[in-house]
Amino acid sequence: MGKFKNIIIIIILASVIGVGAAFLFSQKTASSEDKPLTAEELVELSIDTDIITTNLASASNFAVVQFNIALDNKKTKEETENRTSEVRAAIISTVAGFTKEELVSKDGIATLEEQLTAKLNDMLDKGHVERVLVTEFKVQ
Known part of the structure; x- marks a missing residue:
């Protein structure tokens, strides 16, 4: 026992x-x-778009924008780079859906970043977009 x-x-x-x-x-x-990612890792996993000019939903207004898109891994970055034209089209359609007043409002840029993050995530097959930042922004 x-x-x-x-x-x-x-x-x-x-x-x-x-x-x-x-x-x-x-x-x-x-x-x-x-x-949190280091500065080097952020650079390695992010993409800067070209400067994009597009009309806005409000009459006679346009925006000049550029974005930094942070991705979750290298494969997602590669896929996003291969889909440059789709990314550009998503940016144009998203920005063009805003009026000048919406974009220059208190939460305008944050709303634009959120909508663009969601739209890009829907487009990707591999991985996901961590965040989208507006790096250049002019509205006329």
Whole structure:
């Protein structure tokens, strides 16, 4: 009976140690994934668009814009670079849907960035767009 008790205790201790090690390992992995990207990684995983001029939804107004698109990995960056004309078309159609008043409002640029991020994510097969930033913005 004593040997059986010792075996049970050893099995329980091994299980507790194993579960504890797995928990610590998963915490360490999760914290390393949440770490913000370095400046070099951001440059490596982002694309700058050309300067784009397009009409706006309001009469006689146009916008001159440029964007920085941050992507989640190198394969997504490669796919996005191969779809340059589609990205450009998505940008033009999104910007053209805004009026001058909407774009220059308090939340105009943030709304544009959000809509463009969603539209580009729908377009991609691999990975996703982390964020879109307006890097040049002129409205006339």
